[in-house]
Amino acid sequence: MSTIASPDSITLIRPDDWHLHLRDGAALASVLPHSVRQFARAIVMPNLKLPVTTVALAAAYRERILAALPPGMAFEPLMTLYLTDNTDPDEIRRAQDSGFIHAVKLYPAGATTNSAAGVTDLRKCYQTLEVMQETDMPLLVHGEVTDNEIDLFDREAVFIERVMRPLRRDFPELKIVFEHITTRDAAQYVAEAEGPIAATITAHHLLYNRNEIFRGGIRPHYYCLPVLKREEHRLALVTAATSGDERFFLGTDSAPHAVHAKEASCGCAGCYTALHAMELYATAFDQAGALDKLEAFASLNGPNFYGLPVNGGTITLQRESWTLPATVPMGEHELVPLNAGEQVGWKMR
Numbered sequence: 001m002s003t004i005a006s007p008d009s010i011t012l013i014r015p016d017d018w019h020l021h022l023r024d025g026a027a028l029a030s031v032l033p034h035s036v037r038q039f040a041r042a043i044v045m046p047n048l049k050l051p052v053t054t055v056a057l058a059a060a061y062r063e064r065i066l067a068a069l070p071p072g073m074a075f076e077p078l079m080t081l082y083l084t085d086n087t088d089p090d091e092i093r094r095a096q097d098s099g100f101i102h103a104v105k106l107y108p109a110g111a112t113t114n115s116a117a118g119v120t121d122l123r124k125c126y127q128t129l130e131v132m133q134e135t136d137m138p139l140l141v142h143g144e145v146t147d148n149e150i151d152l153f154d155r156e157a158v159f160i161e162r163v164m165r166p167l168r169r170d171f172p173e174l175k176i177v178f179e180h181i182t183t184r185d186a187a188q189y190v191a192e193a194e195g196p197i198a199a200t201i202t203a204h205h206l207l208y209n210r211n212e213i214f215r216g217g218i219r220p221h222y223y224c225l226p227v228l229k230r231e232e233h234r235l236a237l238v239t240a241a242t243s244g245d246e247r248f249f250l251g252t253d254s255a256p257h258a259v260h261a262k263e264a265s266c267g268c269a270g271c272y273t274a275l276h277a278m279e280l281y282a283t284a285f286d287q288a289g290a291l292d293k294l295e296a297f298a299s300l301n302g303p304n305f306y307g308l309p310v311n312g313g314t315i316t317l318q319r320e321s322w323t324l325p326a327t328v329p330m331g332e333h334e335l336v337p338l339n340a341g342e343q344v345g346w347k348m349r
């Protein structure tokens, strides 16, 4: 392994982002260069306004992403399909044959941004899940129940009991990624479960607890789903990410929303971190005294789970303070990145 850890500089095998929102159209063109600078590949989420429910839609979306790449920049979009109550099991076989679709995403209907077309009852998907298990197609899970009786902060923990355990009992060989985990419950569940399961962890859930949403007033740019949790949960996530356990890997969940959609009476969920993702992860691992564990988390564990080769090339992160811009363009609008106008203590070279 090529890791050279030192207090002021770290060189890693080029990392990937295993959970990313790129949107479409002019917004896609604005945000894509940020991820391309940071990552060699990304698992691209299918929650467009018109969800990416078929191989044909995924192929067209992939072409739009490739067409929006800055000239001379290499980046591989790893496409996903959006699971619905009606996903045809044969679509999974076509997806597996396509070679460019690497996973299928479960959004419980109503759980998050553009999830209205999501799954209302997982039992409706059992034939499709059967084919996924058989063909080794991973299921990526937004793991929150949507029941209004369940407290917002408990929705991930309740999901484990109500959905994840029955699902994994019925499909023990199905590859599952528990996306953007936010609780000690989820970290423990993934660490201890039998069979092919992994989890992505965002930089913001490693760095912040729920106080951040309310520090000095309501701060919509720290609002995402699943929502930030208590400090004890943040600490459990840091422990998981820095443990060296190959089940945990990097997924930014960078989720661009225009500033007017975030700073509103009913603001959208999502934090934008594509601009400075590796810097934020370096900060979190550095704070934990675990920079030597960053390469496994960012560059090795993901490809290992997905059965893809590790990237060639390296990136270098240096301890150096720089100021995040207040806004960046997003098509005809602007977006406010996480940490806008603040100092970040690491810089990617």
Ligand SMILES: NC(=O)N[C@@H](CC(=O)O)C(=O)O
Pocket: 021, 047, 112, 113, 142, 223, 224, 225, 226, 253, 255, 256, 269, 270, 271
């Ligand atoms: N994470 C978020 O808060 N938002 C994501 C959707 C998601 O990943 O749940 C988005 O698409 O905006």
Ligand SMILES: [Zn+2]
Pocket: 112, 142, 179, 180, 225, 226
């Ligand atoms: Zn999600």
Ligand SMILES: [Zn+2]
Pocket: 019, 020, 021, 045, 253, 255
């Ligand atoms: Zn997401």
